[in-house]
Structure formats: structure tokens, C-alpha cells
């Protein structure tokens with residue numbers, strides 16, 4: 001296929017009129033190209049698809065449900081440890097599609113889905129989610145979420161406020177062993193990794209403080225053996241920073257370093273509460289981070305020191321995070337916010353993060369976090385043809401002064417016309433081509449409503465746990481942990 005005469009965004013951020021020839025899912029040629037099967041792009045700006053490197057499709061039925069809860073209290077409801085109803089494969093499939101529809105229509109072509117099924121992730125639940133990605137044509141790195149520690153040993157809650165009856169319920173909830181978790185990853189990897197070029201499987205140890213050292217070591221070894229990516233929530237909140245000192249007598253990054261866990265295949269989700277030494281250790285290790293600022297805003301987590309990390313060569317990609325904590329999955333919203341936010345953190349404007357930096361985070365560094373830095377994230381010969389065609393005859397691009405700035409600042413996600421993944425058109429005229437979007441949304445409304453209603457026993461257990469976690473939270477946020485990240489400035 002040849003995309004004819006589009007205004008094509010170049011890797012250097014400029015744009016020029018070009019034809020793009022696509023062969024076997026890749027960009028085969030750029031320039032003036034003759035041929036039969038063409039897609040006229042005269043009125044289109046052609047850009048690489050954005051890459052969302054952190055979300056949780058398992059939260060998709062919880063959109064718009066919560067507000068004004070810090071992470072640890074929000075988790076009680078979004079990831080209920082007691083009485084969560086297990087979803088059927090159809091519920092999981094439709095739920096996953098709700099995210100795919102939103103992301104594809106807003107110009108995001110690839111996603112890291114950190115799947116954490118409550119109460120239990122199984123090969124069948126993962127298969128239902130992956131079937132959705134396969135059917136709509138979106139590219140996905142699906143990381144299997146797991147943990148092996150009992151809840152009250154992962155978060156320093158106030159045990160005095162945990163009733164014996166609640167503690168018994170938690171103790172009676174079965175936990176997977178480290179080997180069982182890796183066995184699950186292994187089963188899913190064998191079945192799905194590399195299927196159809198667009199699906200990859202990765203490891204998702206939930207967070208260092210939620211995993212035993214043995215679980216972390218097994219994860220790093222397994223990922224190295226099979227060349228897989230690892231995503232792990234790290235230092236998202238002040239409570240977690242405090243947890244590191246309490247559990248390990250050092251920062252959580254120092255703990256990961258001492259376990260030899262950090263490597264270029266690791267992406268640390270959030271990475272808000274880092275010390276200077278943590279940033280040194282990350283820079284040495286080659287690990288990257290994912291910046292989920294809108295979720296960090298909503299949960300009051302703080303501001304990740306992104307300019308400092310980028311200046312040290314640490315690749316920082318972008319994510320929406322899940323629908324329970326953002327609650328939209330529009331990567332262009334994230335892109336604009338990241339290009340603006342960090343300007344407020346220091347007066348030295350020469351060091352501000354700008355539109356080209358934000359763009360690089362959403363594309364090139366996103367590809368790296370997916371494990372595809374060689375062939376994704378730019379429009380260049382040899383790269384995968386994951387492309388978004390925007391309507392140039394629209395408000396965001398009128399008048400057209402600077403295509404890159406207007407992509408970043410003018411919120412063009414509502415004028416996405418055509419989307420290609422692996423060279424295949426998956427959105428045309430703003431509608432998904434491979435699935436019936438309206439029917440899926442109708443089913444999603446029904447299943448989502450029923451699932452939220454059915455979660456009431458889980459929410460009730462969350463309310464019972466609330467006082468003990470709230471007390472632990474208040475204690476933790478009052479502690480000195482060596483870094484102050486609500487303002488973004490160290491003290």
C-alpha cells in the first residue's frame with residue numbers, strides 16, 4: 001500500500017510532503033512513489049502512533065467511579081483483596097475492548113497493559129484480554145501482574161485497627177507462590193508471545209514491596225532467559241518511599257539494585273519519590289521509567305523528577321494509567337500535560353521540558369519500554385507502519401504553523417481520521433474497521449453496570465479495611481524520607 005502525498009512528521013520533528021510505501025507491515029520506502037493501491041493523504045498530517053506504556057485494562061469498568069482518594073486507599077476499592085467477583089471471559093473481552101476503542105480512536109497504536117485480574121489471573125482470563133487486542137488489531141505488550149506477599153505485609157497499615165475477623169479473612173485468601181506466578185507467565189508466554197507480530201508478553205511483579213526477594217529474583221532471571229520486558233510499580237507514593245525504609249532500611253531503588261534486579265529490560269512505573277542516589281543507580285542500570293502524571297495528580301501521589309532523569313539519560317516514557325485513576329485513556333491529553341507540567345517546577349526556562357521532549361517520550365521512549373526500540377516510534381524506512389492520519393482541515397491544525405507543536409498542544413485526538421497498525425487500517429473515518437464498536441459499547445454499558453453493582457461486597461470489605469489503611473497512610477506521610485515530591489523540589 002502507498003499513502004500518497006501526506007504531510008509526514010519526520011524523526012527530527014519537521015514535516016514534509018511525502019509518499020509512504022508499506023510492505024509486510026513495515027515502512028519500505030519514503031519519497032515520491034508510484035503504484036496502484038493508494039490511500040490519498042493530501043488533507044492529512046501523518047504521524048507515528050503514540051505508545052501508552054502504562055495502563056490496566058482490568059480497571060476499565062471503574063471509569064469515573066472514585067475521587068479524592070490517595071493510592072493506598074483507592075487501591076482498597078479498585079483492587080479489592082476480599083470478595084472481588086471473578087469476571088467471565090466475555091466480561092473481560094468487552095472490558096478490554098472499551099480501552100482499545102478509546103485508545104485507537106485517539107491515535108494511540110500500542111499499549112503496555114499491566115493486567116492484574118482480581119481475585120485471580122488465569123491463562124483463560126489473559127486469553128480473553130488478548131483476544132480483544134487481536135480482534136481490533138492494536139499492538140500490545142501484556143504484562144502479567146502478580147505478587148506473593150500477604151496484604152498487610154505490603155503496606156504499613158495500622159494493625160490495631162484491623163479486626164481479628166478481617167485479618168482471618170485476609171489470611172484465608174490463597175496466595176500464589178513465587179514459582180506458581182512464574183509458571184503462569186510461562187504458560188501465557190508459550191501460547192501468546194509473538195503471535196501475529198503485534199502481541200508480546202512481559203512480566204509484571206506488582207511492586208517491590210508486594211513481592212518477596214525470591215519473587216523479584218525469579219522474575220529478573222526469567223525475563224533475561226526469554227528476553228522479555230519487566231514492568232513494576234516503584235515509588236509511586238510517599239507511603240511507598242516510607243515502606244522502603246521500614247522494610248529494607250534503604251530506598252526501594254537501593255533494594256532493587258542490591259538484588260541485581262535493575263537492567264535495560266526494566267520499566268519502573270511512576271518513579272515519583274526518587275532520591276539523587278536513586279537517580280544515579282537508575283542511570284547506571286539502563287532501566288527506564290513510565291511517567292503517569294495524570295494518575296499521579298488524581299491520586300495526589302506527587303510529581304516525578306522527569307527532567308532530571310532525562311538529563312541523566314534515563315528513558316522516560318508516558319502512560320495514561322488505568323481508567324480507575326485517570327480516567328480517560330487519551331494519550332494526547334497526557335502528552336500536552338507533560339509538556340506543560342515540568343515548566344512549573346523550576347525557573348530556568350532553558351532547561352524546561354518542551355514539545356519535542358514530550359513527543360520523544362510518547363514515541364521513541366515508548367517503543368523502548370515495549371522492547372521495540374529498533375523498529376517503532378518514528379516514520380522511517382524499516383520501522384513498523386503504526387501510523388495516525390489527522391484531518392488537516394480541522395480546528396487543531398488551522399492555521400498550520402508548527403505541526404509538532406500543534407500535535408502536542410492543540411489536542412488533535414478528536415480529529416484522528418485513519419489509524420494503521422502493522423500497515424493495516426484499523427480505524428477509518430474515525431471508526432474501528434475490524435469490530436463493531438457501537439455493539440461493543442452497548443454491551444460494555446450493560447456488563448460494566450452489572451460488574452460495578454456486583455462489586456458491592458468487595459467495596460463493603462474495602463470500607464471495613466479503610467480505617468486501618470487510612471491510619472497507616474497518615475503516619476507514613478508525616479515521616480521524613482529524604483525527598484519532597486509534592487512540589488517537585490527536594491528539601
Ligand SMILES: [Zn+2]
Nearest residue numbers: 114233269321
Ligand atoms: Zn499501574
